[in-house]
Amino acid sequence: MVSLHWADKIAGKLVKVFPKQKEYVAAAGISPSGIVHIGNFRDIITSELIARSLRDKKKKAKLIFIWDDYDRLRKIPQGVPKSFEKYVGMPLSEVPDPNKKAKSYADFFKKELEGTMDELGIDINFISHSEEYKKNKYYKGIKLAMQKRKEIAEILAGFKTQGMTEEEIEGYYPLQIYCSKCNKDTTWIEDYDNEDLVTYECKCGHKESVDISKKNIGKLQWKVDWAMRWQYYGINFEPGGTDHSTPGGSYDISKKIAKDIYGIIPPFFEGYAFVGITGVEKMSSSSGTGISPKELLEIYEPAILRWFFARIEPKKTITLCFDSELIRQYNMFDRVLDKHFSKELSGKEERILELANTGVKWARIRVPFRQVASFGQIAQGNIIQLKKMFDNVGQKYDDENLKLRMKKSQNWVNNFAEDLQVKVRESKNKVYYNKLSKGQKEQVLGLLIDLEKNWDLDKLTTLVYEVPRDESLSDEENKKRQREFFKIIYQLMVDSDKGPRLPTFMLALGKKKVKELLNF
Numbered sequence: 001m002v003s004l005h006w007a008d009k010i011a012g013k014l015v016k017v018f019p020k021q022k023e024y025v026a027a028a029g030i031s032p033s034g035i036v037h038i039g040n041f042r043d044i045i046t047s048e049l050i051a052r053s054l055r056d057k058k059k060k061a062k063l064i065f066i067w068d069d070y071d072r073l074r075k076i077p078q079g080v081p082k083s084f085e086k087y088v089g090m091p092l093s094e095v096p097d098p099n100k101k102a103k104s105y106a107d108f109f110k111k112e113l114e115g116t117m118d119e120l121g122i123d124i125n126f127i128s129h130s131e132e133y134k135k136n137k138y139y140k141g142i143k144l145a146m147q148k149r150k151e152i153a154e155i156l157a158g159f160k161t162q163g164m165t166e167e168e169i170e171g172y173y174p175l176q177i178y179c180s181k182c183n184k185d186t187t188w189i190e191d192y193d194n195e196d197l198v199t200y201e202c203k204c205g206h207k208e209s210v211d212i213s214k215k216n217i218g219k220l221q222w223k224v225d226w227a228m229r230w231q232y233y234g235i236n237f238e239p240g241g242t243d244h245s246t247p248g249g250s251y252d253i254s255k256k257i258a259k260d261i262y263g264i265i266p267p268f269f270e271g272y273a274f275v276g277i278t279g280v281e282k283m284s285s286s287s288g289t290g291i292s293p294k295e296l297l298e299i300y301e302p303a304i305l306r307w308f309f310a311r312i313e314p315k316k317t318i319t320l321c322f323d324s325e326l327i328r329q330y331n332m333f334d335r336v337l338d339k340h341f342s343k344e345l346s347g348k349e350e351r352i353l354e355l356a357n358t359g360v361k362w363a364r365i366r367v368p369f370r371q372v373a374s375f376g377q378i379a380q381g382n383i384i385q386l387k388k389m390f391d392n393v394g395q396k397y398d399d400e401n402l403k404l405r406m407k408k409s410q411n412w413v414n415n416f417a418e419d420l421q422v423k424v425r426e427s428k429n430k431v432y433y434n435k436l437s438k439g440q441k442e443q444v445l446g447l448l449i450d451l452e453k454n455w456d457l458d459k460l461t462t463l464v465y466e467v468p469r470d471e472s473l474s475d476e477e478n479k480k481r482q483r484e485f486f487k488i489i490y491q492l493m494v495d496s497d498k499g500p501r502l503p504t505f506m507l508a509l510g511k512k513k514v515k516e517l518l519n520f
Contacts, residue, residue: 005351006313010237011053014268018236024059026051027229027238027267029066029129032109033092034077038320039241039275041113041293045309046239046272048122049355063124064233069093069106070130070219072176072185089184091219093130106130116293120302121358129219129229136216141228141262143212145174145220147194148261152224155256159248177218181206185218223250227258227266235267239314245271272314279323279416296320299412301404304333307356322416330369337362363401370420371395372402373409374500375508377422381410389508393457422494424509425517429492433520436488441520443468443485444492448518455511460503464489493517 014024026047030040047063054061069092076084080098087095087105095105102108110126117124132138145152153172157164164172177187179202186203198217199209210217220228229235244250255266277291296305299322308329312318321329339345340353341364367390379386383403390397413420433441446467454463468485469478490499493514499505506514 004348005053005310005355007049007053007310007355008056008351010050010268010270011057011059014050014054014236015057015059017265017268021236022060023234024051024054024061024237025064025233025235026054026061027064027066027233027235029068029238031068031071031092032106033071033074034109035290035292036109036113038277038291038293038296042272042275042309042314042318043239044122044124045120045306046270046314047237048124049310050237052355063122064127064235065124066127066129066229066233067106067110068129069104069110070133073105089186091130091178091183093128094183112292112294116297119297119358120293120306121360127233133216133219136212136214138220138228138232139213139216141232142175142216142220143196144261145224145228146192146198146212149174149192152257152261155260156223156253158256159253174221174224175218176221179204179206180208180210180217187218223253224257224261226250226254227262230254230258230267231262231264237268237270239270239272242271242273242315245269270314273317276317276319278319278321278325291320291322299326299408299416301330301333301408302358303356303360304330306358307333307336307352310355311352322412324417324420326412327370327373334366334368337366363398365396365398366401367395367397367405369405369409371500371504372405373413373417373420374422374505376406376410377413378424378508379406381406392510393504393507422496422499424494424513425492428517428520429495430520432491440485440488444488444518444520447489448515451511451514455507457503457507460506464502464506489518 014021018024028043028047030036030043044063044065051061051063071092073084073088073090073092073095075088076082084095084098092106093104097103097105097108099108102111114126149172150169152174153164153169156172157169173189173192175189175198176185177189177198177200178185179187179200182202182204184202184204187200189198189200190207191197191199191209196211196213197209198212199207200217201207219225230238240251251269251271255269258264258266280291293305300320305320308318308320319325336345336349336353340350340362345353372386375386375389379389383406386402386406387397390402433444436444447463450463450467451460454460464486465482468481470481473481486502487497489502490496493499493505493509500508
């Protein structure tokens with residue numbers, strides 16, 4: 001299959017660079033030092049799309065995600081007690097969870113992300129760096145880095161403007177040790193025998209010599225660690241933020257360490273751009289890219305979320321929405337699916353849709369998101385009632401898709417779209433009605449009288465426009481009267497100047513309820 005999709009282009013390059021690879025490994029990773037936000041998710045989805053493309057090329061491929069939970073706790077984020085400052089310098093995997101919901105600080109943030117993978121249709125293998133280090137799985141990589149510490153120092157010096165002095169190179173060690181007494185990284189290496197014996201001292205006063213072949217005592221520094229894991233896991237592809245991909249940045253340094261120290265071909269690297277979020281002003285717990293995939297899945301169908309990441313090249317920014325733009329995004333996706341079923345999509349568009357699929361069969365019939373959002377409120381979350389409303393207006397629907405959209409749309413309206421909230425009155429709005437002019441009351445009565453013989457969508461649509469119309473006035477003047485009339489009917493039914501499309505809304509409510517609210 002020939003495709004112009006960016007994931008297929010990268011997969012093709014990987015096959016050329018690593019032609020003898022038995023199984024390709026696409027990787028992603030993050031330090032769970034806080035909310036794993038949607039920007040981090042681009043790390044995962046980029047690699048996952050590459051893995052999918054490789055499988056489509058009949059290549060064996062897997063996706064791994066390395067949790068950097070052996071990183072130190074650097075600072076106390078907002079919302080965490082100040083008392084946690086005592087844990088600064090300890091591994092994230094050994095700091096307690098301030099929420100007391102997980103076994104560690106790191107695990108609390110890890111669980112939320114891991115719990116969204118099935119819903120997103122992502123087959124992924126999560127690896128705890130902390131566990132692997134503690135099991136001494138990386139012993140050979142650590143020893144090699146220690147033995148070639150001066151060569152690594154010279155590589156690092158080559159990327160520094162001022163370089164490094166001979167003394168700095170001589171005193172450089174790529175291993176950051178966690179003290180066995182205080183568990184912090186406030187340590188320095190005193191001596192190394194160039195084999196397995198490392199002697200270190202800690203700020204807390206503790207000093208010891210450790211055989212690193214028998215016991216792990218710390219973590220390789222970031223740029224060395226990155227190269228080491230590429231070699232250990234046989235990684236062929238790994239993306240990263242644009243900050244890593246700048247000339248002389250983390251990737252360039254780790255690439256040289258991978259080649260010169262670990263003797264491997266570095267993985268293909270793809271830098272990805274910022275993921276923006278709009279409409280989160282009302283959120284109390286998060287802001288900006290602090291939004292997690294779990295929070296996005298409260299309002300986005302998984303396939304739509306995947307589709308947005310699949311259709312835009314990694315180097316380009318993506319904007320996801322919590323405001324009214326969300327409706328437009330759902331509509332965009334629905335139009336693409338309609339073209340898919342009518343076989344009007346280009347090969348590239350079809351490929352994007354294919355990569356967006358979560359393993360669930362596409363619903364041929366989908367009720368517009370805005371309509372589900374409006375009617376779902378009237379039904380108050382009752383799916384049976386919602387179906388009755390759509391039956392009333394002659395709207396076809398797919399059961400599973402309707403359930404999914406009802407859940408997503410109600411989460412969105414209740415939390416982020418207050419202006420679209422609709423609450424049908426339980427009784428007549430007598431106070432408002434009594435303030436109407438004689439002519440306006442006659443319009444309400446005219447609508448009420450003619451409802452019975454016009455109770456279908458086309459006739460009711462004609463009726464609501466004809467009732468306020470005055471033939472002696474211009475079209476512009478009549479449009480103003482019609483707008484004012486709609487405002488009156490909405491106020492009598494939902495205490496608002498606006499609402500869902502009026503004829504459809506009335507049919508959904510049912511003749512009995514409409515008459516009850518308009519009969520004065």
